[in-house]
Amino acid sequence: MSNFEKNILITGGAGFIGSHLVRLFVNKYPNYRIINLDKLTYAGNLANLRDIENAPNYTFVKADIVDAEAMDKLFETYPIDGVIHLAAESHVDRSISNPMEFIFTNIVGTVNLLNAARKSWNGNFEGKRFQHISTDEVYGSLGETGMFTEETPYDPRSPYSASKASSDHIVLAYYHTYGMPVVVSNCSNNYGSFHFPEKLIPLCINNIRHNKPLPIYGKGENIRDWLYVVDHARALDLIFHKGRLGEKYNIGGNNEWTNIDLVKKLCEIMDRKLDRTPGTSAQLITYVKDRAGHDLRYAIDATKIREELGWEPSIKFDEGFELTIDWYLENQKWLEDVTSGSYQKYYEKQYVAR
């Protein structure tokens, strides 16, 4: 028996987006028990959740979603009503050098969770929900025009996006085959606090602080659509409570930047905040070998979630970007902690040895 109105399992809650979602749910829904399941890979960090770790409605479980038995046990231990599944290997560059981790976690791990939920719910899906968090990268690469809608055919081009596409298909197959109460969302690039510094924005903030080169792949002309992470978490909350089962929802910032323009803007702001002569940080920009199979452009058409659920981004990019940069400057200890240890080895292999 549980005294909580609902028991919600959030996977990957110690990562970047997951930690924002856990924080939102723990604070907004004191009647829900939030169970954060995370393997604590290099990308998962309990320091992302210090402010809520002692909340009475929060529980942390360290486990690997690839371990099917552990997933079954978890569903036997807690009367789980809802799953919000974010746990994944999430970095495209790592998927290029080591695809198997992505196959195991993103595909096998997702199937293990679906199977454990299905076994536990045993055909009684009343009040139950399995929400799968995915990416716009499953749609492939756009040319100069057009946007991804929910109907855009899948065309993943990296081991990461192919593993996410595969998991999306399996989740929706469980809806059609077994009637599982699933919903899927595909979001564009997030930015904000607690973003691991292997990704473009936090990597460049960290390197500017240390006067290290800012590695720009190719000509820096690739385009990404950036969304403040708190707005993604708000969208996931709405989808969890009001999204239609069996549906997909695209989430995006309507905020396209070429990588080079984005990094130049970051350099200007960092010069101002660090009291450096304008132009100092931009001198660190260094063009390096392009990412293999580098998708040119992503852009999300978020009409469906806006019209059906009333969601749109609440934070303008200029404001979110400043907030993000300020957070990194004020949280240098966090940055130092997550970049010590295995990060150094990754960085050498990815950038220095090229």
Ligand code: NAD
């Ligand atoms: P992240 O890499 O910051 O965090 C992933 C989390 O999953 C970490 O806490 C890690 O420890 C955990 N994890 C990894 N393997 C695990 C396993 N086998 N078992 C249990 N836990 C495991 O990722 P993120 O950027 O927060 O992305 C979260 C989700 O959102 C992913 O599914 C990703 O595909 C998706 N997504 C990310 C973005 C983005 O811009 N970052 C955009 C759209 C969708």
Ligand code: DAU
């Ligand atoms: O679109 C959503 C996706 O966004 C998520 O599904 C992924 O989990 C997330 O990692 C992110 O993928 P990207 O590959 O777009 O993000 P990343 O920050 O790695 O790169 C952003 C852009 O910057 C991309 O065009 C590659 C480029 N880049 C990246 C790095 C790390 C560089 O030019 N130099 C770099 O050092």
